[in-house]
Amino acid sequence: MAYLWTEFESYLATKLEELPIAGLAIAVSQNGETIYKKGFGSRNLQSMEPVTPETIFGVASITKSLTALAMITLDSEGALSIDDAVIKYLPDFKLHHVKNMSDIKIYHLLSHSTGLAPIARKEEINNLPDHLTHLSSAEHISLGQPGEYFSYCNDTFLLAGAIIEKVTGKLYRRYITEKFLNPLQMYRSTYSLEEVEKYENVTIPYTYNPNQNEYEQQPWPKLGNYEVGGGLRSTVEDLLKYGQVYLDLQYTKDKHPSKEKTLSKMWTNLIKVRQNSFYGYGLLATANYSNVTLVEHGGSQPGVSSHFGFIPEKNVVVAVLCNVSNVPVKDIWLRAVNTVLQLPLEQKRYVLSSYEATPNELESIIGAYSSAEGHHVQIYFFEGQLLAEANGEKMALSVVDNETILINKSGETIQLYFNSNEARPWSILFGMRMLTRI
DSSP states (O other): OOHHHHHHHHHHHHHHHHHHEEEEEEEETTTEEEEEEEEEEEEEETTTTEEETOOOEGGGGHHHHHHHHHHHHHHHHHHOOOOOOOGGGOOTTOOTTTTTTGOOOOHHHHHTTBBOOOOOOTOOOOOHHHHHHHHHHOOBBOOOSSTTOOOHHHHHHHHHHHHHHHHHHHHHHHHHHHIITTTTTTOOSOOOOOHHHHHSSSOOOOOEEEEEEEEEEEEOOGGGHHHHHOEEEEEHHHHHHHTTTTOOOOOOOOOOOOHHHHHHHSSSSSSETTTTEEEEESSSEEHHHHHHEEEEEEEEEEEEEEEEEGGGTTTTTEEEEEEEETOOOHHHHHHHHHHTTTTOOOSSSSSOOOOOOOHHHHHHOEEEEOOOOOOOOEEEEEEEEEEEEEETTEEEEEEEHHHHHEETTOOEEEEEEEETSSOOOOEEEEETEEEOOO
């Protein structure tokens, strides 16, 4: 089947001019066969060496789906149950907002629904048991009870790694490498920065400084315990091999202990994020996208913008990696998906209608929202336009309904959360994190 990659590349050429992209790689497979792969730009702006599909990038939080896959595998082997209480394996686990710690199950870790707001990162902690002490040592902001809200929380997710170590008796990265990376022949994928330094064809991570209009080289982040949720370095070609695990029933039957029905739990509706999108276990699923399901996950770190996912009904896997922070590669990913599905290139995940908000409703939204992890959003009016500012970027907004705001340019939404007796939202879901009103 012929696909309109010429149109896609024309779109991408425009984005390479508009966006701060040093290097970018894309790969697409269908029915286990690679149908498109290409590198754009440079992996090293000093030497101007080109990006190829074999170039190693950071993948950041795409790693979370691999950790969740490990937990599902251990569940299928009978080593644990994702319905088990976390304290069954980590008896020292404690959160001050939870009276009965047995209420927090393993699936709450995997679905970011423990009720803990994003907290300040402690990358200097390099031993997973020590993170239990970190989590219990102070009172953190509570969003609600386990299972009540979705809000990205790296610190509780990485406890899945501690459980993996407890159950298998192996270091997290060793177990993942032996169980998945090596059998899948993902030989250019690693958690080890020492190995990254020995490979050829590796990206230099960059951030872009708009004030100076220049790229600034960054060291590879060491991450510490956060490697459980973001430590894999890989290539788009290797990510196609990984994505096929979820689609190739023959592989799951013959070579992998997880059965297809078990794997599908990872993207089955679990906790609502927005509209018709739900977060499962390390994966976000959007149903009814032109009669198919988008299953995906992105990632961001200094020098990394990544997006990966698959369409189960079409046996399609798509991976996009970039070596610059804060690049909207999820939009590029969706354009590649649209190309394969032969949909309009510009089609977005959500179709939302406008809503005529009252002056009081608009006034109630205005304010500053933040998290201890360092995210900050300011919503305000300027010259009659509702705007949000985050990470130095200003975004025009439209009100969709009394609980939803649309970011006009990206098509993404901001969810508003109200207490029953208050007119102002006490929190917003911006991106994947709940930020509380300051």
